[in-house]
Amino acid sequence: MELIDQHRAFDGEQRRYRHKARSLDCDMTFSVFLPPKWRSESPLLYWLSGLTCTDENFVQKAGAQRAAAALGLVLVAPDTSPRGETVANDEAYDLGQGAGFYVNATEEPWSRHYRMEDYIVEELPAQLRSELGLRGRSGISGHSMGGHGAISLALKHPERYSSVSAFAPIANPSACPWGEKAFSAYLGKNRREWERHDSAVLLAEHKAPWPILVDVGSSDGFLAEQLRPEALERAALASGSEVSVRRREGYDHSYFFVASFMDEHLQFHADQLTTRP
Numbered sequence: 314m315e316l317i318d319q320h321r322a323f324d325g326e327q328r329r330y331r332h333k334a335r336s337l338d339c340d341m342t343f344s345v346f347l348p349p350k351w352r353s354e355s356p357l358l359y360w361l362s363g364l365t366c367t368d369e370n371f372v373q374k375a376g377a378q379r380a381a382a383a384l385g386l387v388l389v390a391p392d393t394s395p396r397g398e399t400v401a402n403d404e405a406y407d408l409g410q411g412a413g414f415y416v417n418a419t420e421e422p423w424s425r426h427y428r429m430e431d432y433i434v435e436e437l438p439a440q441l442r443s444e445l446g447l448r449g450r451s452g453i454s455g456h457s458m459g460g461h462g463a464i465s466l467a468l469k470h471p472e473r474y475s476s477v478s479a480f481a482p483i484a485n486p487s488a489c490p491w492g493e494k495a496f497s498a499y500l501g502k503n504r505r506e507w508e509r510h511d512s513a514v515l516l517a518e519h520k521a522p523w524p525i526l527v528d529v530g531s532s533d534g535f536l537a538e539q540l541r542p543e544a545l546e547r548a549a550l551a552s553g554s555e556v557s558v559r560r561r562e563g564y565d566h567s568y569f570f571v572a573s574f575m576d577e578h579l580q581f582h583a584d585q586l587t588t589r590p
């Protein structure tokens with residue numbers, strides 16, 4: 314992989330890499346923050362971003378580096394979809410490039426490149442292990458579409474992740490307009506298939522092995538129609554899972570909201586990653 318950008322930050326390093334992603338069959342960029350004195354065992358936090366984002370929105374807007382440096386957390390920020398002129402796309406902001414929804418697509422024209430679940434869960438961790446020697450325990454978090462990605466991927470691959478949180482997640486994508494549109498394009502018309510990637514459905518069926526921390530803003534314009542955090546709370550009750558959904562008065566969907574509570578999420582992950590068996 315090729316180092317394409319590097320900045321000192323809080324005595325650590327904010328780096329950006331480009332590499333050939335086998336699972337996505339295209340070149341990808343991702344960002345990684347290495348805290349001071351990082352080691353191969355340092356814990357990692359994967360951050361999955363939302364619609365329209367690249368790896369850079371989080372790096373530039375979330376203000377996560379100061380606390381990550383203090384806590385010794387490596388931050389990994391992947392892009393939100395495969396990229397490139399030969400990669401299928403759509404004019405809408407909520408489908409195609411910038412909107413991979415963290416699933417492996419089965420439908421044309423998406424199935425060749427849109428394999429974000431394999432990329433996030435398998436290929437990127439293997440790349441970080443082989444190229445940077447990073448093999449610490451991993452947590453996962455994200456925003457909006459990335460909050461859906463974080464919770465659903467962790468529930469699908471519980472052996473891979475030791476801590477999970479989300480900001481304004483699309484909690485029940487098989488029952489909201491963003492999710493219905495993306496899942497019908499990527500996964501086809503069978504709603505049963507959609508439910509295999511739906512955090513609320515997965516959580517209702519299986520008790521989560523870790524507590525899940527969620528923040529949502531009460532003034533988020535997407536809250537009632539697209540995010541539906543109450544579905545996650547109902548699911549947690551049904552399975553006996555520990556899910557804390559905190560409603561933050563007056564906050565909206567933006568990275569101003571994310572940045573406001575980032576330190577609390579990083580502390581939560583650091584606690585889980587360093588103290589849980």
Ligand SMILES: N[C@@H](CCC(=O)N[C@@H](CS)C(=O)NCC(=O)O)C(=O)O
Pocket residue numbers: 362363364365366370374406456457458566567568
């Ligand atoms: N642009 C879309 C909304 C997209 C949006 O809000 N994206 C969020 C994630 S779902 C985001 O993080 N945008 C990039 C940013 O704020 O830096 C719209 O017009 O409704």
